[in-house]
Amino acid sequence: MDFTFPRNETLERIAVALEGMGASAVPKFSEETGRYDNASIAAWLARMRDGKNYGVSIPKGSSTACTKTGANAGIANPKPGVIGRAAIDPYVNQGAFFFVEVNGGVDADGMPYVTAIDGDGRFSRLDDTWVLTPVLYTLETETDDAVNLTVSDTRQPGMKRQPAALLPNGAQRPYMLYAKYALSVDSDGKPRSVSGAAVKTRSVSHDGGISLMKTSSTGDSLKVAADDWYVKTMFMLKYATKNSQSIFSGCTGYDITATPTLAESNTTRVVIAKDKADQILIGSAMMFGTHTGTNTDRGYDYNCDIFDGARVTKKFAIDSSNVAVYFDVAKPFSTATTYQLATAPWNTGSCDMVEGDGSPTSCTDGKQPFVVQGIELGLGMLEVLGNVLIQYTGTGAVVYVNPDTKNEKAGSSPDSALSAGAFPGQAAEGWNYALYCKTVNGLMIQQGTGASTSVGICDGNYKVDDTTVGWREWLSLGNLWDWGNAGLWFVGGRNGSGDPGWFIGSRRSANGRSRGEAA
Structure with a gap:
């Protein structure tokens, strides 16, 4: 069965990308399996490639302004929208920035699958909903003054695959899936990514996520570093600033x-x-x-x-x-x-009526969630990463990223985990503000010290005393009262690996099982 769209807004958007293609160029749905053929989706995405290199230069100093480079130079920053006023986004359907909402999931071996595509008559945001994107290729270089990040939908000399692009068996994913919504559970306690649900908190932690997501026997996991990397990368490329809260504050000042x-x-x-x-x-x-x-x-x-x-x-x-x-x-x-x-924390789907990047009524009032590249974030809770932990050694802190969440364990990182380097901050306990960021073993992590909520990365990361010994979970984004400390690069690094809270949630990930940062 060929992939066909009824007449709606998604059709209008994707029809542009499909213009000039024959029926053989679109995804094929199997009534027998109830899924789209992965190879046909990959071929569809391949035919939409533009092959351009979109870059951003991230200064290592205190300046928050970044510089767009390559094919990205000269593209205007999007103007985020609110309900009733659509975003103005010149990146829509542009090569590396293409995405579409789908229903689907991930098999136990880590292979993603799609059961419906927005506009095909089967799609519903009440079923597990994901943002589907092409596999991206990246080149990240460093100078004394800047980290230079380049992304493309086509592999160019020197580029490597994006984080989590390779499955544990070494095969490349046909596409990437990112949970559109924060984690909720159904009446049977099953994890999901759906619209219109109260978020799952109070029992969510790094350690609790292992049993909740059944990581040892499924391809599911809590949010991982690769999911975090995609949002940060897209934000940097589109908005060219290290100060994420200058564009989207998230629900970080709504403590009533x-x-x-x-x-x-x-x-x-x-x-x-x-x-x-x-x-x-x-x-x-x-x-x-x-x-x-x-x-x-x-x-x-x-x-x-x-x-x-x-x-x-x-x-x-x-x-x-x-x-x-x-x-x-x-x-x-x-x-x-x-x-x-x-x-x-807000319910999932609160940004469903926002067309493009944006928030329900204000992107910067500190009270509302936001959506970037179709992914809803900043609901007023911290999102724990299921494959990242911070180890306090007694003389400092080191961050570890586990490529394959099947090996994840409670209380510490498995032997297969990779070091992402030091967790930045002073020796004494407190907030640190990094100057810039770079990707290490698949995690886009803060670097340096001495900035503030208005210079450098602008987001705080909380670190306990260097003399501490033990493991702490990686809590991202910020909660109802983190105000200027919050943002895309925020990290709470003081909670134990098994510590839950009413203000701690996460989201499903289809990218937990991988071979590690792709070469």
Whole structure:
């Protein structure tokens, strides 16, 4: 069966890329397997290559501005969009930047598969949803002054395959898949990447992800370094800045708690003071608890025992001082003036109505998630990497990347893990701000010290004292109150490898099983 699209926006976008191609050039779907043929997808992507080298020069100094090079020079930075105003993005359908949303997954040997493509009549964001891209080829060189990164959809002399492009058996993936959405679970506890779900937190950690994703027997894993690399690389190439929060702040300044001002029963709303309600965004998510204890921390069950991650549907003024906040919940509840309402990480799919890169209503207000290259990020929680750990040796800290998550183990990195070098920072515990970044064994990692939230990389990485001994997980992006410390290069490096939290989540990865950084 040939691949055909009904008439919709995806058709309009992909039709441009397919212009002039015959029916033999498009993916083939098998009714027998329920999957598209991987070889036909790879051939389809190959016919859309432009062969251009898109580059960016990343200065090693304090300047945040990068320089576009090669075929990237002269391409204007995109203008991110919001709901109702589409992004203006000159990179759409450009060679290395091509992507399309699909349903699918990954087999136990690490081979990705596709069951539906956006626009084919089978696709649904309520099924496991991924962003499909071509395998990219990269060249990264260093001078005294800069790291120069070049990416292409066609292998050029000196280039190597992108991180995780090779399967454990040495074969190249036919394409790359990246989870569109943060991790949630279904009623049976099965991990998924779907729209419209409360994110999975509270029990997610590096160690917990091994059993949750069944890494020893499946191709699934938590988010890995290769997933992180793709977003960072695309961002750098498109926006040419080391300061990711200058474009997308993410939900990093949305730490609001309130107590009801009115007790009600059999309701789906919570009435709170107007000054608190004015800070709450429709579409965001909150938690509500009986607050029978004295601690206000969201990690306590009594602060989320009524609902956890319910979406705000509307607000209604009761009077000049009080506002009712309504929630999308399965059943009504009661409220009391001693209960606690608090912001929570956004639900998945909150950016579904954004056309292109952007956020629901503001990209920089510090309250909202964002989407880059079709991937929704910055929901107000930290995303743990399932194949990266930091080892504190007693005299410093070293970062390790494990190429094949089938070997991942709790409490430390396996012997197969590769060193990505030192975790930057001063000897004493605290925040460090790196000057630049580079890719080491598949992980795009910060380098240097002495910057701040406004110069250099601009994102903080938290490091414990050099005299510490033990393993810590790699927590990315930032949570509800990390403010200027947060961003694409943020790392929390103090939590133990098995430490979960209400503010810690992740996402599925189809790229956990690989041979290592490709040669």
